[in-house]
Amino acid sequence: MTTARDMMTPDATCARWDETVAEAARKMVALDVGALPICGPDERLKGMLTDRDIVLKVVAEGKDPEKCTAGELAQDEIVTIGADASADEVLTVMSEHRIRRVPVIEGHVLVGIIAQADVARTLPDRAVGDLVESLSAHS
Numbered sequence: 001m002t003t004a005r006d007m008m009t010p011d012a013t014c015a016r017w018d019e020t021v022a023e024a025a026r027k028m029v030a031l032d033v034g035a036l037p038i039c040g041p042d043e044r045l046k047g048m049l050t051d052r053d054i055v056l057k058v059v060a061e062g063k064d065p066e067k068c069t070a071g072e073l074a075q076d077e078i079v080t081i082g083a084d085a086s087a088d089e090v091l092t093v094m095s096e097h098r099i100r101r102v103p104v105i106e107g108h109v110l111v112g113i114i115a116q117a118d119v120a121r122t123l124p125d126r127a128v129g130d131l132v133e134s135l136s137a138h139s
Helices: 021-031 051-059 087-096 116-122 125-137
Strands: 035-039 045-050 101-106 109-115
Touching: 021 035, 021 051, 035 109, 045 051, 045 101, 087 101, 087 116, 109 116
Parallel strands: none
Antiparallel strands: 035 045, 101 109
């Protein structure tokens, strides 16, 4: 059985809670990713920061990305998946919450992240197609 641990990209890099959005954006460019988990001072996951968040919640609202912090953009509800969850559970969570990336946790520690590309890399075409269709239908 394929698990979230098998699918994930391990060692996800976090944006620190107090890191500026500009610093986080530069980190995204360096890593060639569109999202970073936001980790608090307690090293626990506090949310996700996406390139879309930066555009809509910072740039479009005229905020200064050199002063606005990643923590200011952290959401109240964080959707995660356990490292030992099945591939079916991963697909269900991503589809039901209409998310393209899901942090993988073990206990309360972030151990990786699963993006659509990870799903495409590890699962059969049909499962990938169903996920993409589900996410596209709700966009």
